[in-house]
Amino acid sequence: MQTSRTPDHAPAPSPAAVPQAAADRFLAGRTALVTGAASGIGMACARTLAAAGAHVHIVDRTAEAAKRLADELGATAWVVDLSDPEAVETLPADADIVVNNAGLQHIAPVHAFPPERFALIQRVMVEAPFRILRRTLPGMYERGWGRVVNISSVHGLRASPYKAAYVTAKHALEGLSKVVALEAAEHGVTSNCVSPGYVRTPLVENQIAAQARTHGISEEEVVGQVMLERSAVKSLIEPVDVAEAVLWLCGPRTGHITGTSISMDGGWTAN
Numbered sequence: 001m002q003t004s005r006t007p008d009h010a011p012a013p014s015p016a017a018v019p020q021a022a023a024d025r026f027l028a029g030r031t032a033l034v035t036g037a038a039s040g041i042g043m044a045c046a047r048t049l050a051a052a053g054a055h056v057h058i059v060d061r062t063a064e065a066a067k068r069l070a071d072e073l074g075a076t077a078w079v080v081d082l083s084d085p086e087a088v089e090t091l092p093a094d095a096d097i098v099v100n101n102a103g104l105q106h107i108a109p110v111h112a113f114p115p116e117r118f119a120l121i122q123r124v125m126v127e128a129p130f131r132i133l134r135r136t137l138p139g140m141y142e143r144g145w146g147r148v149v150n151i152s153s154v155h156g157l158r159a160s161p162y163k164a165a166y167v168t169a170k171h172a173l174e175g176l177s178k179v180v181a182l183e184a185a186e187h188g189v190t191s192n193c194v195s196p197g198y199v200r201t202p203l204v205e206n207q208i209a210a211q212a213r214t215h216g217i218s219e220e221e222v223v224g225q226v227m228l229e230r231s232a233v234k235s236l237i238e239p240v241d242v243a244e245a246v247l248w249l250c251g252p253r254t255g256h257i258t259g260t261s262i263s264m265d266g267g268w269t270a271n
Contacts, residue, residue, distance in 0.1 A: 028053030033095035036102030038065035041199030044239035082128040093135040100129035101151040107162045118165040126167035146189035147250045150177045154197045154265040181259030190258035194245045197265035200236040233269030
């Protein structure tokens with residue numbers, strides 16, 4: 001675990017008091033904690049929030065990548081395995097913004113799904129977000145402001161075969177997010193999900209390659225004919241697009257947006 005500096009927790013100025021030249025750094029004085037931040041969506045979120053002025057806690061189990069990104073952003077790296085409850089309890093409790101993003105996938109039919117793998121996915125994608133919020137919400141309540149953004153998935157709203165653990169975890173994350181929204185509203189804290197379809201991340205790119213081998217087709221055919229079959233928009237989502245949605249939810253005009261899920265699925269859930 002590496003901590004590079006102590007962030008400044010002075011209350012952020014009101015939007016009306018921010019000079020126009022600094023408007024794009026409206027999170028100055030805020031602290032954000034992003035899990036799974038060393039790659040993919042998490043990395044895009046960390047960079048986007050840092051560019052808006054937040055001091056970012058980079059949480060990832062990959063030490064080298066986490067520290068490299070922390071050095072790039074002037075952030076703090078926390079090398080933590082989120083499947084270990086005791087390790088999760090070492091994370092900072094003073095974040096103003098929490099982005100629960102870390103996740104993993106395993107594909108198998110229910111009757112052949114390894115129970116230990118199912119349990120691992122729930123620990124990382126459900127229990128760890130719960131533990132992080134249990135630690136960080138009191139500080140948000142005390143300061144009267146906070147933003148919880150849970151990176152869910154279209155699979156938090158719809159199911160697919162062979163993904164029992166992932167679908168279960170994302171549905172649970174959606175439920176946790178709604179409960180937090182109801183409890184936190186009186187304290188100036190919002191809680192929402194961003195629920196994308198397939199995003200161009202290492203996890204998805206590995207799935208593309210695996211399915212191309214399994215089906216004996218090209219990777220382009222996997223994307224268009226398999227992954228995006230139910231999507232009206234036939235292209236992968238870029239991580240920065242998800243990060244921009246996260247940033248918007250942390251903005252000054254979103255205090256009444258809570259307990260909801262923003263779908264970024266190319267029309268998948270419109271079917």
